[in-house]
């Protein structure tokens with residue numbers, strides 16, 4: 001056998017061998033298991049409790065002059081359901097309340113970077129436990145959930161309690177007021193940026209002040225916030241503020257005094 005033929009046969013054998021190896025490798029690599037919700041929940045460390053300051057009479061902060069008012073106690077004209085039809089949640093006595101089964105509602109207007117002021121309350125006679133107790137949520141740009149929940153003396157997983165970026169980052173402190181009292185979120189949000197090819201350039205960041213206490217400090221948002229599975233980014237432009245109808249059996253929660261400033 002001449003040298004060229006030997007090389008040729010060795011090359012052929014190597015290709016065949018590589019093919020077998022590849023086939024064997026493909027057979028041996030197990031499929032990753034389907035993710036369950038529990039895989040992205042962590043309970044330790046617990047978030048320390050801090051008692052927020054009191055709201056004194058008439059201390060509500062109304063919208064500054066350059067804000068877009070999303071709710072001032074009158075109606076839900078700034079909001080729609082997911083299909084763009086008028087929002088069906090109930091407005092009464094200057095607040096609106098989640099209507100179970102009516103679905104999430106979202107702002108007509110879309111936003112990029114913003115400052116959002118929003119107040120929420122669960123009723124004093126709330127029942128339920130864990131995640132099934134006053135569960136709602138504020139979806140930034142319709143995608144990234146800042147959790148709303150009554151976990152005042154109600155243990156749940158740390159990265160699922162009020163003020164968490166859901167299933168990602170727990171709040172720095174548990175600054176909840178008890179059921180029957182209003183909670184205030186002031187949210188400063190920087191939207192993610194995407195490259196021309198629509199891949200991520202840099203992620204979204206958020207700072208949240210809850211009842212006067214910083215609970216998220218320029219926190220990087222790792223992607224969307226699913227119940228099961230890992231966060232990931234997909235390209236988007238401006239988005240609405242969306243409020244969650246979680247549908248749990250406890251008493252529904254109410255919102256009031258909502259305004260937003262584009263920054």
Ligand code: MG
Pocket residue numbers: 135136137145147148244246
């Ligand atoms: Mg929620």
